[in-house]
Amino acid sequence: xxxxxxxxxxxxxxxxxVTRVKIALALKGLSFEYVEEDLRNKSELLLASNxxxxxxxxxxxxxxPICESHIILQYIDEAFSGTGPSLLPTEPHDRAxxxxxxxxxxxxxxRGKTEEEKTEGIKKTLGAVETLEGALRDCSKGEGLFFGGDxxxxxxxxxxxxxxxxxxxxxxxxxxxxxPIKTPLLAAWIERFSxxxxxxxxxxxxxxxxxxxxxMKQAAAAAAAAASEN
Amino acid sequence: MMGxxxxxxxxxFGSAFSHRVEVALRLKGVACELVLEDLRNKSELLLAHNxxxxxxxxxxxxxxAxxxxLVIVEYVDEAFAGPPLLPADPHARAAARFWxxxxxxxxxxSLWAALWMEASEAQRTSMAxxxxxxxxxxxxLSEKSRFFGGDxxxxxxxxxxGLALWLGVMEEISGVTVVTDEEFPALRRWARxxxxxxxxxxxxxxxxxxxxxxxxxxxMFRAMAMGSDAETxx
Numbered sequence: 001x002x003x004x005x006x007x008x009x010x011x012x013x014x015x016x017x018v019t020r021v022k023i024a025l026a027l028k029g030l031s032f033e034y035v036e037e038d039l040r041n042k043s044e045l046l047l048a049s050n051x052x053x054x055x056x057x058x059x060x061x062x063x064x065p066i067c068e069s070h071i072i073l074q075y076i077d078e079a080f081s082g083t084g085p086s087l088l089p090t091e092p093h094d095r096a097x098x099x100x101x102x103x104x105x106x107x108x109x110x111r112g113k114t115e116e117e118k119t120e121g122i123k124k125t126l127g128a129v130e131t132l133e134g135a136l137r138d139c140s141k142g143e144g145l146f147f148g149g150d151x152x153x154x155x156x157x158x159x160x161x162x163x164x165x166x167x168x169x170x171x172x173x174x175x176x177x178x179x180p181i182k183t184p185l186l187a188a189w190i191e192r193f194s195x196x197x198x199x200x201x202x203x204x205x206x207x208x209x210x211x212x213x214x215x216m217k218q219a220a221a222a223a224a225a226a227a228s229e230n
Numbered sequence: 231m232m233g234x235x236x237x238x239x240x241x242x243f244g245s246a247f248s249h250r251v252e253v254a255l256r257l258k259g260v261a262c263e264l265v266l267e268d269l270r271n272k273s274e275l276l277l278a279h280n281x282x283x284x285x286x287x288x289x290x291x292x293x294x295a296x297x298x299x300l301v302i303v304e305y306v307d308e309a310f311a312g313p314p315l316l317p318a319d320p321h322a323r324a325a326a327r328f329w330x331x332x333x334x335x336x337x338x339x340s341l342w343a344a345l346w347m348e349a350s351e352a353q354r355t356s357m358a359x360x361x362x363x364x365x366x367x368x369x370x371l372s373e374k375s376r377f378f379g380g381d382x383x384x385x386x387x388x389x390x391x392g393l394a395l396w397l398g399v400m401e402e403i404s405g406v407t408v409v410t411d412e413e414f415p416a417l418r419r420w421a422r423x424x425x426x427x428x429x430x431x432x433x434x435x436x437x438x439x440x441x442x443x444x445x446x447x448x449x450m451f452r453a454m455a456m457g458s459d460a461e462t463x464x
Binding site for chain 2: 071072078092
């Protein structure tokens with residue numbers, strides 16, 4: 001790592017977007033200070049560093065903040081281009097393809113507060129998974145090893161960072177998101193990704209996420225019930 | 231230049247997203263063939279090169295097809311020589327990407343809802359959100375710089391181009407005003423500067439034609455806004 005580089009990551013353990021940045025930093029071999037935020041009681045540093053969105057992750061490099069996980073990943077790649085492997089390919093069209101799929105993954109990843117939103121979200125995700133199987137086949141030239149071709153890249157990190165949440169969703173909903181019969185390359189890719197040290201270190205524990213999700217649901221239900229009373 | 235692969239832009243008349251790519255190509259001095267789609271009857275060319283979204287714009291450069299307007303703009307910046315559309319410094323590049331993304335995620339969505347939802351609590355909430363987001367964008371324009379990109383047009387200006395022409399058209403058709411000179415003086419000045427730029431002028435659709443075209447869509451826009459849930463304001 002270049003001398004004098006100070007890297008601080010503001011995050012929350014359950015956030016897949018924070019996981020994404022942790023994996024990217026680990027891939028590049030960059031050391032950083034991690035600050036766990038309590039999102040119900042955000043720190044002054046977080047609010048000052050991301051006044052527009054007030055969200056994690058925020059990467060602070062030598063005092064300057066960078067926000068939004070995809071933007072942080074590209075920043076890391078550019079600011080530390082001499083360090084570790086590249087997250088994005090060198091050729092412009094390959095870079096555009098990586099950015100396209102990274103955007104797609106986030107658009108399709110289920111996010112929803114209500115049961116209805118979550119069910120809709122799961123449907124969207126299942127549809128997207130088949131498309132991603134095709135993307136993996138094309139990007140990996142049929143081998144299915146990495147979206148990044150020969151090595152892990154932006155798309156692998158973008159999708160891989162969602163794995164704990166996707167598995168937690170499978171547990172809670174009973175839906176099988178990555179069916180080895182329908183999407184064999186993806187199913188194999190997931191097994192392989194989950195075994196990497198960078199993934200194991202960064203991805204939150206699935207059981208812990210399931211518990212966390214149940215608590216959030218209970219809190220939301222209680223709030224809704226309270227709001228509808230009198 | 232002889233021997234360079236041909237550049238073809240698959241777009242649609244009046245599309246603010248197609249405009250983004252057209253203006254990027256023009257700023258870089260790249261000649262391209264423009265193919266205008268009838269979006270009610272999409273061509274094989276479009277469907278073959280954007281099977282995932284089936285949308286315009288799509289840039290064809292030799293064998294490479296690139297989709298998603300802002301992804302294409304970055305591609306154009308990297309694949310062709312010419313004045314840079316993004317700054318050189320990594321932190322400044324991150325900031326440019328942040329605001330470009332902010333425009334699409336925060337400004338455009340709430341603006342759309344504010345313009346087309348029927349007068350209601352949800353519409354007022356969207357209006358407030360739209361104004362909050364635009365106020366943050368307004369702050370990015372300093373007295374000194376002519377554009378978000380500084381002295382020349384860059385990624386954020388290109389991402390914001392819809393605000394320079396299309397927003398006024400939609401305000402006129404919907405009867406809802408969001409951006410006034412009083413509330414957003416810097417944005418309005420920027421918009422006039424943007425549409426007055428020589429390169430931009432060559433790829434802006436005529437305002438009258440836009441008004442005519444989108445007037446016919448008024449009822450559809452209103453129906454679409456009614457169908458979707460109120461913007462979740464955060």
